[in-house]
Structures are given as structure tokens and as C-alpha cells.
Amino acid sequence: MDWFVAEESWLGRTLFQRSLAVVYLVAFVAAANQYRALLGQHGLTPVARYLDRVSFRQSPSLFHLHHSDRAFVAVCWAGAALALATVLGLTDVVPLAVAMAVWAVLWVLYLSIVNVGQTWYSFGWETLLLEAGFLAIFLGNDTTDPPLLTLLLLRWLLFRVEFGAGLIKMRGDQCWRYLTCLYYHHETQPMPGPFSWYFHHLPKPLHRVEVAANHVTQLVVPIGLFLPQPVAGTAAAVMIVTQLWLVVSGNFAWLNWLTIVLAFSVLPDSWLAQVLPGPAAHPSVGTPMAFAVLVGVLTAVVVVLSWWPVANLLSRQQKMNASFNRWHLVNTYGAFGSVTKTRYEIVVEGTSDPRPGPAAQWREYEFKGKPGNPARRPRQFAPYHLRLDWLMWFAALSPGYAEPWFGTFVQRLLEGDRHVSRLLLRDPFPDEPPRLVRAQLYRYRFTTWRERAETGDWWARELVGSFLPPVMLRGSDLAVGP
Incomplete structure (x- = not known):
């Protein structure tokens, strides 16, 4: 043979x-x-x-x-x-x-x-x-x-x-x-x-x-x-x-x-x-x-x-990644058939203040991999897969990607869920969960050489608008804050 x-x-x-x-x-x-x-x-x-x-x-x-x-x-x-x-x-x-x-x-x-x-x-x-x-x-x-x-x-x-x-x-x-x-x-x-x-x-x-x-x-x-x-x-x-x-x-x-x-x-x-x-x-x-x-x-x-x-x-309608059977055998592959020209990021924040007024102090949740604090340098994680961070990137592209899970994610933050907190780099409320949580949508871009030299930041960002208004727990459900 x-x-x-x-x-x-x-x-x-x-x-x-x-x-x-x-x-x-x-x-x-x-x-x-x-x-x-x-x-x-x-x-x-x-x-x-x-x-x-x-x-x-x-x-x-x-x-x-x-x-x-x-x-x-x-x-x-x-x-x-x-x-x-x-x-x-x-x-x-x-x-x-x-x-x-x-x-x-x-x-x-x-x-x-x-x-x-x-x-x-x-x-x-x-x-x-x-x-x-x-x-x-x-x-x-x-x-x-x-x-x-x-x-x-x-x-x-x-x-x-x-x-x-x-x-x-x-x-x-x-x-x-x-x-x-x-x-x-x-x-x-x-x-x-x-x-x-x-x-x-x-x-x-x-x-x-x-x-x-x-x-x-x-x-x-x-x-x-x-x-x-x-x-x-x-x-x-x-x-x-x-x-x-x-x-x-x-x-x-x-x-x-x-x-x-x-x-x-x-x-x-x-x-x-x-x-x-x-x-x-x-x-x-x-x-x-x-x-x-x-x-x-x-x-x-x-x-x-x-x-x-x-x-x-x-096919002219080529699928980018698809499995044609339930056993995931002999699949089709591909990556980045389209490239986004602008980067958007969801920044999740919480506050211990009872009302989301101008005086409320909002603190950011830091994720392990996805951009957040402009001064924090991106880190190498691959081949390890940070699944929540990846889904946050998709959610920033379109709220539809967030629909199955984002509301529950915010609810777990309000409950102080320790398992969810472990997926984050930093929980700004380690002792007691926040009263309110909101999500803001930012446009991110890499700083220029000059900006990097002057500020030390890796990213520059500007607020685009609200992704999720301030919400609180009312019983076991989410409710828009007062």
C-alpha cells in the first residue's frame, strides 16, 4: 500500500x-x-x-x-x-x-x-x-x-x-x-x-x-x-x-x-x-x-x-462562514468581506447616585480586550477568545446583534453578578452594585503620532449618542431610571 x-x-x-x-x-x-x-x-x-x-x-x-x-x-x-x-x-x-x-x-x-x-x-x-x-x-x-x-x-x-x-x-x-x-x-x-x-x-x-x-x-x-x-x-x-x-x-x-x-x-x-x-x-x-x-x-x-x-x-452570493450540516464537517470559510471605515464602541457606565441628573458621577466598566480607556494600550489575547468583547464590537455596529443578550448583561451588572464581573478587566463597583447603568456610543480612532506624543493616549474618542438610557432594577426586571 x-x-x-x-x-x-x-x-x-x-x-x-x-x-x-x-x-x-x-x-x-x-x-x-x-x-x-x-x-x-x-x-x-x-x-x-x-x-x-x-x-x-x-x-x-x-x-x-x-x-x-x-x-x-x-x-x-x-x-x-x-x-x-x-x-x-x-x-x-x-x-x-x-x-x-x-x-x-x-x-x-x-x-x-x-x-x-x-x-x-x-x-x-x-x-x-x-x-x-x-x-x-x-x-x-x-x-x-x-x-x-x-x-x-x-x-x-x-x-x-x-x-x-x-x-x-x-x-x-x-x-x-x-x-x-x-x-x-x-x-x-x-x-x-x-x-x-x-x-x-x-x-x-x-x-x-x-x-x-x-x-x-x-x-x-x-x-x-x-x-x-x-x-x-x-x-x-x-x-x-x-x-x-x-x-x-x-x-x-x-x-x-x-x-x-x-x-x-x-x-x-x-x-x-x-x-x-x-x-x-x-x-x-x-x-x-x-x-x-x-x-x-x-x-x-x-x-x-x-x-x-x-x-x-x-456562487456570486458566496456565504462568508457557513456550515452545511449539524456536525460542522466540510464547511465554507472567509473573513472580512466588508471592512468598516469608522469604529464605534459601546461604553457601559454605572452610577451609585439615585437619579441620572447632571451631577451624577458615572464610572466606566473596563473590558479586557475591546477599546475603552483611551490611554490603555490594546493587549494581545489571541489565541484566547474573549467572546463578550467580540460581541460588543458587533453590537456597536448594529443594535440587532445585542438584542438576545445585552439587556440581561446590564441586569447582571445591576445585580453585581460575580461571574459576569470576571469577564471584565475592571468592575468600578466591587463592593456594591450600581443603582443605574447606561451605555453610551462613541466614535473611536487611533491618535496621530503628534497626539500620542502629547497625551500618551492610543485612542481619541467623541460621543455619538446614547446606546441605552439609564436603567435600574425594578423587582427582577429592568426599568428606565427616574
């Missing part, structure tokens, strides 16, 4: 599996840390309430069998433990069936979380992690040769990630075609990083070069993934460099990191052996027939399911 084996992918397979396990670990830890505030019994959109509305067939999840806050957190930490074991290489030394079972359990556990996660888990990188995680089940371990078909399926996934993102840009905002999107994007992206201010102030000709290079990387380079080595490896290396550029310039959870992880699987062992322990050539250990059959079945399933994402790629 020499045709079945990818001889130059022993190190690439190991690097991919260990790195994917790191992403799984981050995802499970983030889910555990944010669950009670977002999805718990007293969360902003409780899972229990969601499960009352949907069936297992509509949204497959273990939580249809049993759900409680403790059960959800137990699932998160069980997934984190299995991911950590895989990072440490324990799945390389166990029998093949056990290794496959570990990867399968990781996939089932995270699928169970995503399928009840509602708006908090509606991001493209959730489906990307699930699809990559499902393919990892069929990569084997050190007891079997690397299966060529599964590695090709990983390349097909990487191709869809990059090519889909490239197409959605060319079909979307005209600034991508005019090479001007980065005049705005570093400033208006959902969560700028510590170097985004500097990227924004690069000369405009360099911004145009960035966009042009991005188009080449996403629309031309992916074709090379299906060519022989070293062309395929070179294409993957170009993608890795491009994704690292995006990592430095912003915070996109694990999207960029997972794309890099997929590209690792394409790099030949002759390259990886120069930087990783292990021989450039590995003796064959054979392939169990049952494993080969499973890989063949997987390939057939992916080929059939690929009809939907291919049709989407060819």
Missing part, C-alpha cells in the same frame, strides 16, 4: 497533531472560564433555555442527555485534560484505536459545546476547529504510517480557508479591489492588538502592498498545495508567514493559529528535521487494513460533502 503512505510527513503529522491539541486546550479552557457568565443557569443566554427549544437532531450535543452547570464545566475540563495529554505526546505511545478514540472524544466534546453555544459560538473558527479535529481522528499515530489521503484532506481544508477568504474579499468590499482596505482595517478590526496602532500608521503605499500580497497568498498560492514537494511546502510556508503577520497585527482568536497548524501538515520532513527532533526519513511501520478502510470512507464522505462548499465558492 505504498500509494497510501505519505513518506515525508511523519514530522509534519506529529507537529500538526501536537499544535492542534494546543488549540483544543485553549478552546476548552476558554469555554470553562466563560461558561457560567455566558451560558450558565444565570448566564446571558442560558443553555438550559436553549435546549428547551431545540432537539438533538437540530443541534447534536451530549447536553441533550444531561445538562447542568457542573456537567458543562466538567466537559470543558475533561476536554482540556485530554488535549493536554495529546500535547505531551501520550497519544503517540498508545494503540492506534486508543489514539483515534481520544481524538474522537475531543471532537464530540467540543461539538457538544459549540452546538449549544448560540451566538457566543457563531464564529468561523469554531467550525474550523471541529473540521480539523474530525480529520485528526484519521491521521493515526506512531504505530502507523501517515495516511496520504487524510493529509490531502487537510490540504483541501486549508485551501478552502485561504481561497474562500480571498474570494469573499474580491466579491465584497470594493476597497479590497482598490487595495485600500488597510487604510481602515487595523483601526476598525474587532479587537486591535498591541501593535495595531503602528500598523495603522504605516505609509499608505505599504498598506496597498499588504493587500496585494494578501490577494496573491489567498487566491494564487493555495493552488500550490496540491503540487508535488517542494512546491506544496513552499505554498504552506508563504501562508504561515502571512498568518504570522496577521497574528502580530490583531486579535482573531485561534483563526490565524489554526490556519498555521493546518499549514504545518504540508511541510516536508526534510525541512522540519532541521528545526525539530527526529529523523528526516522514518522507516515504514505499515498500515492496518481496518484503518485504511476508515480513511477511505472518510475521503468518500468529504468528497460528497464538498459539493456544498464548492457550490458556495462558485
